[in-house]
């Protein structure tokens with residue numbers, strides 16, 4: 417009796433404003449296997465998985481142990497998209513695919529300005545995008561073959577990115593089905 421393969425764990429990361437949630441929502445709709453979209457930032461707020469809230473930076477200091485305890489059963493069950501602006505906290509064993517979204521810093525600035533972020537938060541995030549902070553973090557936290565960098569400037573990027581990830585999921589599924597029939 418082959419166990420039904422649990423779905424993949426896909427991490428979608430990138431500087432705030434690069435399009436993680438937009439991609440995650442569309443991917444959850446288009447995926448050929450059920451994928452639960454976890455917006456980690458929202459989860460931290462909903463479940464109080466933070467130590468403090470910094471008014472000036474409008475950001476939460478996450479309680480990493482509490483967050484990992486909350487996410488462990490979700491990630492172990494598989495079939496999930498983890499949408500967060502950082503990824504080094506997640507154990508390497510969780511991830512089947514790590515998508516790092518990129519956006520040119522001028523466009524990113526416009527997006528963050530539209531959100532009404534304080535100027536210094538826009539500047540900090542913009543600088544992080546220019547310095548490729550999240551990309552470096554992903555590359556140093558996961559095997560290079562599972563880290564993919566995708567541009568997220570316009571809606572055509574969004575559609576082609578999601579299609580690429582759907583193609584990856586289909587290949588992932590075929591691999592597992594082939595593996596399970598051999599066992």
Ligand SMILES: Nc1ncnc2c1ncn2[C@@H]1O[C@H](COP(=O)(O)OP(=O)(O)OP(=O)(O)O)[C@@H](O)[C@H]1O
Pocket residue numbers: 430431432433434435436437438439457500501527567568569570571572573574
């Ligand atoms: N590929 C894209 N083409 C056009 N607009 C995009 C694209 N990706 C994101 N956007 C727009 O940029 C804004 C930010 O997108 P989104 O909220 O998905 O970013 P995020 O990375 O999840 O941000 P955060 O980490 O702060 O939650 C939204 O207005 C969204 O519509």
